[in-house]
Amino acid sequence: MMPVYALVDANSFYASCEMAFNPKLAQRPVVVLSNNDGCIVAANKMAKELAKRFPINYGSGGYHAAKPTSMMFQPYFKVEKMLKRFNTAVFSSNYELYGDMSARMHRMLGEFSSAQEVYSIDESFLDLSGMSQWNLTEYAKKIKQTLHQGLGLPVAVGIGPSKTLAKLANHLAKKHDAYQGVLDLTALSEPVVDALLRQVAVGDVWGVGKKRAQQLTDMGIQTALDLKYANVKMLRRRFSVVMERLVLELNNQACLRLEEVAPAKQQILSSRSFGQPIRDFDLVAQAVASYTARAAQKLRAEGSVCQYISVFLRTNPFKSNAPFYQNQHTYGLVYPTDHTGLVLTMAKRALKRIWQPGLAYHKAGVCLSDISPKGAMQLDVFAPDPKYSANPKSDALMTVMDQINQRMGRGSVQLAAEGLADKQAWQMRRALCSPRYTTRLNEVLTVW
Amino acid sequence: MCMEDEKLKTSALAHGGKRKGAGRKSGSGKFGEPTKVIRVPESKVERVKAWLEEGGDVSADDNVHYMALPQFKNAQVFRPDFTSHYDIGLYSHKVVAGFPSPADDNLEQTIDLNTHFIKKPNTTFLVKVQGDSMKQAGIYPGDLLAVDRSETPKDGKIVIASIDGELTVKRLSIKSTGTWLMPENDQYDPIPVRESSDLVIWGVVVSVLRSV
Numbered sequence: 001m002m003p004v005y006a007l008v009d010a011n012s013f014y015a016s017c018e019m020a021f022n023p024k025l026a027q028r029p030v031v032v033l034s035n036n037d038g039c040i041v042a043a044n045k046m047a048k049e050l051a052k053r054f055p056i057n058y059g060s061g062g063y064h065a066a067k068p069t070s071m072m073f074q075p076y077f078k079v080e081k082m083l084k085r086f087n088t089a090v091f092s093s094n095y096e097l098y099g100d101m102s103a104r105m106h107r108m109l110g111e112f113s114s115a116q117e118v119y120s121i122d123e124s125f126l127d128l129s130g131m132s133q134w135n136l137t138e139y140a141k142k143i144k145q146t147l148h149q150g151l152g153l154p155v156a157v158g159i160g161p162s163k164t165l166a167k168l169a170n171h172l173a174k175k176h177d178a179y180q181g182v183l184d185l186t187a188l189s190e191p192v193v194d195a196l197l198r199q200v201a202v203g204d205v206w207g208v209g210k211k212r213a214q215q216l217t218d219m220g221i222q223t224a225l226d227l228k229y230a231n232v233k234m235l236r237r238r239f240s241v242v243m244e245r246l247v248l249e250l251n252n253q254a255c256l257r258l259e260e261v262a263p264a265k266q267q268i269l270s271s272r273s274f275g276q277p278i279r280d281f282d283l284v285a286q287a288v289a290s291y292t293a294r295a296a297q298k299l300r301a302e303g304s305v306c307q308y309i310s311v312f313l314r315t316n317p318f319k320s321n322a323p324f325y326q327n328q329h330t331y332g333l334v335y336p337t338d339h340t341g342l343v344l345t346m347a348k349r350a351l352k353r354i355w356q357p358g359l360a361y362h363k364a365g366v367c368l369s370d371i372s373p374k375g376a377m378q379l380d381v382f383a384p385d386p387k388y389s390a391n392p393k394s395d396a397l398m399t400v401m402d403q404i405n406q407r408m409g410r411g412s413v414q415l416a417a418e419g420l421a422d423k424q425a426w427q428m429r430r431a432l433c434s435p436r437y438t439t440r441l442n443e444v445l446t447v448w
Numbered sequence: 449m450c451m452e453d454e455k456l457k458t459s460a461l462a463h464g465g466k467r468k469g470a471g472r473k474s475g476s477g478k479f480g481e482p483t484k485v486i487r488v489p490e491s492k493v494e495r496v497k498a499w500l501e502e503g504g505d506v507s508a509d510d511n512v513h514y515m516a517l518p519q520f521k522n523a524q525v526f527r528p529d530f531t532s533h534y535d536i537g538l539y540s541h542k543v544v545a546g547f548p549s550p551a552d553d554n555l556e557q558t559i560d561l562n563t564h565f566i567k568k569p570n571t572t573f574l575v576k577v578q579g580d581s582m583k584q585a586g587i588y589p590g591d592l593l594a595v596d597r598s599e600t601p602k603d604g605k606i607v608i609a610s611i612d613g614e615l616t617v618k619r620l621s622i623k624s625t626g627t628w629l630m631p632e633n634d635q636y637d638p639i640p641v642r643e644s645s646d647l648v649i650w651g652v653v654v655s656v657l658r659s660v
Binding site for chain 1 (some may be wrong): 568571572573574575576577578579581593597598608610611613614615616617648650
């Protein structure tokens with residue numbers, strides 16, 4: 001049986017979530033900003049078209065994914081003037097709202113297929129194998145219609161005989177208005193599919209990064225079609241088996257299966273830019289303590305332990321009139337742990353090592369790595385009574401703390417090292433946040 | 449690789465030591481599959497043994513795969529907890545005071561208010577009412593409404609409508625003479641839906657939630 005996969009994703013997910021609760025926005029350009037209201041991370045169709053009509057050369061800067069020709073991922077201040085002129089609605093990232101809408105969307109998509117891989121906050125792969133006696137285009141339209149009516153979210157559906165082709169079909173479905181957001185490559189003949197592949201730049205193929213795209217282009221492989229008919233053996237030698245798989249996937253051979261259970265994380269990173277530059281050690285230490293507590297909580301939620309703790313710190317790289325400094329330090333543990341207290345001790349020690357007085361810091365972060373499942377630990381004859389690791393008493397303390405925070409809301413119980421909430425000068429700026437319509441009873445939508 | 453070969457050779461030639469193929473075959477024991485040595489708390493040894501004797505089957509519950517929810521940076525996901533069950537016992541008998549209650553034997557089913565008031569949790573949203581335009585329909589200011597967006601709006605249903613971008617709760621009236629948004633309060637006028645007006649039905653009201 002030939003496998004058939006669908007990739008369903010929401011168009012401009014964050015912006016669409018805002019629009020779902022605010023019908024007035026349908027007639028306005030809408031953009032959503034990243035943490036600290038820094039860069040543009042989502043824009044609705046109207047805003048994107050505006051940006052196309054009034055192109056700005058953005059130059060360098062912005063996120064890694066930013067291109068000098070597009071406003072996506074650019075720092076907000078570069079686009080602000082143009083957007084203001086057209087009465088654009090600007091929002092800070094409302095993660096609670098997007099998270100809840102994402103969970104609803106993925107649950108609804110799960111009902112359309114026997115197997116589902118939640119690929120990102122707004123993308124799911126569905127397994128549609130064995131359903132080819134139905135008209136899959138009609139089925140995809142039904143998925144699209146159900147999500148639009150039920151959640152107010154516009155989605156696009158791409159269907160193909162491999163995950164790579166499903167992703168590509170999704171890309172094409174959004175690019176051409178005539179498809180109305182739905183494209184089934186399995187319903188088309190090979191020459192037609194090839195004609196479509198010719199329209200897709202090799203860099204837009206799933207799994208081909210910026211660097212690989214450049215290398216392939218230099219070899220004369222410019223489009224997805226070129227890649228499909230490229231010499232597999234040569235590509236494998238030059239790159240890797242990953243590239244070989246990609247070519248096979250473009251040739252209708254499914255090599256990648258659905259990952260129904262997300263693999264345990266290799267590392268947990270908790271970092272954020274500060275709301276304003278900070279020179280005071282105690283304040284930075286508070287921020288680091290808070291990120292550490294959050295990371296350790298995530299670790300426990302996964303049922304894992306970590307063995308390495310890194311802390312990093314940096315000043316603002318975009319301030320040309322101040323010296324730029326960044327550094328990081330890592331401590332390893334003899335016994336892996338999931339205990340906030342121990343992780344915090346190590347994190348603070350690391351922070352002291354890299355701290356340089358007199359600088360205005362912009363960002364700090366904590367990274368837990370060498371993560372493994374928490375199992376029964378072999379006890380050590382030299383440490384018969386460990387304080388943190390595999391100590392039932394400290395485990396119980398952490399469990400109670402997590403339970404309280406889950407039931408009463410995040411931050412109900414916290415370590416004194418994190419500082420008091422109203423004194424957290426380092427907290428991120430989110431001045432333009434919309435109400436948390438779906439998760440806070442006192443912020444739900446009001447109707448007349 | 450080279451080292452391995454060497455070892456193998458010497459062990460085959462030398463006297464004593466491990467002979468290849470000797471000993472009990474892996475998987476020939478009473479479990480019919482290869483086994484592993486593990487540490488078990490002393491107090492639990494008997495229980496683990498007994499469990500293995502019974503066949504050591506994992507119960508069906510342990511095999512349930514839960515869908516992984518998306519993970520993303522810097523985000524905390526709050527979800528309305530639809531898994532909660534506030535069960536209220538439904539008895540078929542009255543309990544007579546002073547007499548041993550036979551009710552426990554007659555516990556027939558329980559009521560879950562969540563599933564009663566919210567049939568489709570994925571597409572149901574809560575909204576708050578401001579104003580008294582629907583008071584004759586029993587909808588008062590401050591009431592919470594459960595609104596299902598997947599429900600098809602029909603004539604006679606109470607809906608949340610977006611008219612020119614403003615959200616309003618009214619009863620939908622679709623007649624041959626035209627479409628109206630009807631208030632249920634004599635002090636308010638019906639809102640005609642004209643060709644030119646920009647009407648979107650946001651959702652259909654399925655429950656009114658109010659504490660008294």
